[in-house]
Amino acid sequence: MTMENKKVTDLRDIRLHGRGGQGTVSAAALLALAAFEDGFESQAFPKFGSERRGAPVEAYVRISHTVIRAHNQLYRPDAVVIQDAGLLRSEPLLEGLTPGGLIVLNAAEKPEGIDDDFRWVCLPASQIGERHIGRPLPNTVLLGALAAATEWVSLTALEQAISNHLASKGEAVVKANIEAVREGYELSKPNPP
Amino acid sequence: MKQLLEGSLAVAEAVRLCLPQVVAAYPITPQTHIIERLAQHVANGELEAEFINAESEFGAASIVLGAVAAGARSFTATASQGLLLMTEVLYNIAGLRLPVVMICANRAVGAPINIFSDHQDSMSVRDAGWVQLYVETNQEAVDTLIQAYRIAEACGLPVMVCMDGFLLTHTFEPVDLPTQAMVDGFLPPFQFSRTLDPVRPMTLGGASEADNFQEYRAAQQAAMEDAMPVIEAFDAEFNEQFGREHGGLLQPCHLDGAETVLLGMGSLMGVVRDVVDKLRDQGQAVGALRLRCFRPFPAQALARYLASAKRIIVLEKAISIGAGGIVAAELRAALHQAGITTPVESVIGGLGGRDLTPDVIEALFQKSSENEAGATFRFAPDHKSLTRQNEEAMNNG
Numbered sequence: 001m002t003m004e005n006k007k008v009t010d011l012r013d014i015r016l017h018g019r020g021g022q023g024t025v026s027a028a029a030l031l032a033l034a035a036f037e038d039g040f041e042s043q044a045f046p047k048f049g050s051e052r053r054g055a056p057v058e059a060y061v062r063i064s065h066t067v068i069r070a071h072n073q074l075y076r077p078d079a080v081v082i083q084d085a086g087l088l089r090s091e092p093l094l095e096g097l098t099p100g101g102l103i104v105l106n107a108a109e110k111p112e113g114i115d116d117d118f119r120w121v122c123l124p125a126s127q128i129g130e131r132h133i134g135r136p137l138p139n140t141v142l143l144g145a146l147a148a149a150t151e152w153v154s155l156t157a158l159e160q161a162i163s164n165h166l167a168s169k170g171e172a173v174v175k176a177n178i179e180a181v182r183e184g185y186e187l188s189k190p191n192p193p
Numbered sequence: 194m195k196q197l198l199e200g201s202l203a204v205a206e207a208v209r210l211c212l213p214q215v216v217a218a219y220p221i222t223p224q225t226h227i228i229e230r231l232a233q234h235v236a237n238g239e240l241e242a243e244f245i246n247a248e249s250e251f252g253a254a255s256i257v258l259g260a261v262a263a264g265a266r267s268f269t270a271t272a273s274q275g276l277l278l279m280t281e282v283l284y285n286i287a288g289l290r291l292p293v294v295m296i297c298a299n300r301a302v303g304a305p306i307n308i309f310s311d312h313q314d315s316m317s318v319r320d321a322g323w324v325q326l327y328v329e330t331n332q333e334a335v336d337t338l339i340q341a342y343r344i345a346e347a348c349g350l351p352v353m354v355c356m357d358g359f360l361l362t363h364t365f366e367p368v369d370l371p372t373q374a375m376v377d378g379f380l381p382p383f384q385f386s387r388t389l390d391p392v393r394p395m396t397l398g399g400a401s402e403a404d405n406f407q408e409y410r411a412a413q414q415a416a417m418e419d420a421m422p423v424i425e426a427f428d429a430e431f432n433e434q435f436g437r438e439h440g441g442l443l444q445p446c447h448l449d450g451a452e453t454v455l456l457g458m459g460s461l462m463g464v465v466r467d468v469v470d471k472l473r474d475q476g477q478a479v480g481a482l483r484l485r486c487f488r489p490f491p492a493q494a495l496a497r498y499l500a501s502a503k504r505i506i507v508l509e510k511a512i513s514i515g516a517g518g519i520v521a522a523e524l525r526a527a528l529h530q531a532g533i534t535t536p537v538e539s540v541i542g543g544l545g546g547r548d549l550t551p552d553v554i555e556a557l558f559q560k561s562s563e564n565e566a567g568a569t570f571r572f573a574p575d576h577k578s579l580t581r582q583n584e585e586a587m588n589n590g
Contacts, residue, residue, distance in 0.1 A: 032365050033197050042197060043364060044364070045365065069463035072461075072464050075550075
């Protein structure tokens, strides 16, 4: 597998934000499954709360070379995935993000008025998701973008995770999400220097 | 082969592999995913069992009582208020010596209403006569569930597998699921010697008066004491067959030469292990001891493990309101009985889902923050204020 992937040196913490119904918890599971597929130890868990459609939702992923023993929440993410840019107005989405940390945002461009040291990857993931999936679901598009921007997980592993985890939803859903994750990945590959 | 599975689904698979004939439950967060998956298995024909969606937890517990009395291996799961609604039946199951196995997806008890994890629910029924095993990881939940049927059926005692709600039930992490053949090799079919059968009529649960009621209780107590070596032996046998063991009654972590030892139960011990490793690397003589089996209470084994400790801290996620720490009080009694005079610092934390971060655990180890004079316990520091303090100290330093 890709244990030689040097991008994950120790422990990577990722926090995902979205609204109930956007597949935030599923995205966390897919990311952890992909990392596991790549040969890492991984863990995914939702913010422990009552799920309601439309309400802010958080989920977390830990990726590590070594066994993950902690079962507490994580506070200092290396990357934050934001499925609904509107949440930036109401929720402390960037809290604890390490300096130089990555933000993968579902928006055509970085919102104005945010002065920061972070690295932004912005793409209209809902539109892309709608084109492939038929509903404005941004989650797998953003996972593709995260994978391209970080190389913490491989595109192959994400596709495998989608195939396995979404199998019960049918072949069409799997195929659409694989197309979505690929487009997110292609759009977010760093420009060659 | 390891798979990344949600805790609830992993233990549901373990239940399926134990081939229960009756599953009865009433949904309650955070246990619901477990029985949802079992209901799917039954509906899909992947588990040949009666799935009974009960009208309440009282009903669910009563159904598995009757099912086991009729000779059927059975399963239920609940949490929080649901477990308390079962209380009367829990005593009956234990008093009738029926080997029921259940999962308690540990959750706070209201009011105020709170769906998050602490141990107040299962600790509240600690005297009901059930074996209680607290697990640290989802792998241990899977393995312990399988062991639980073996323990229950060998000892004639009901077993409650306590796994932290959300922290374990809703967390995806790597789990090695055994095969059916492996589980069959460890867990023989259920053969109940006192099966209710109209062909051979007999009474189960008749009245007992003053001349022999106490003897029934004494027999339960003796069975609990006898269960301790059985729990250890089955964990060791499990290790031989599956290559994993979970400490039997108690699991030490860096106890060698440890002067300060923290004792705790459940998933919080993962962070404790990380902190112990870190402090050990810094040359501090710290260690930890995980209490896996709270009932029966392994008093003598605890005294043996803690005999040379200079400082003992008990961190627990439940409170006996009006008294304080429950595990701490029982540990004090155990040490006193063994002639050990080391004081036990009782700390209560993690209530209602309050996060026990590495900072919190490190603070417990570091500060000789003894309880205030006359107080038998203190609450763990809050992780948010602790983080603020640490940041201010770093900025000022």
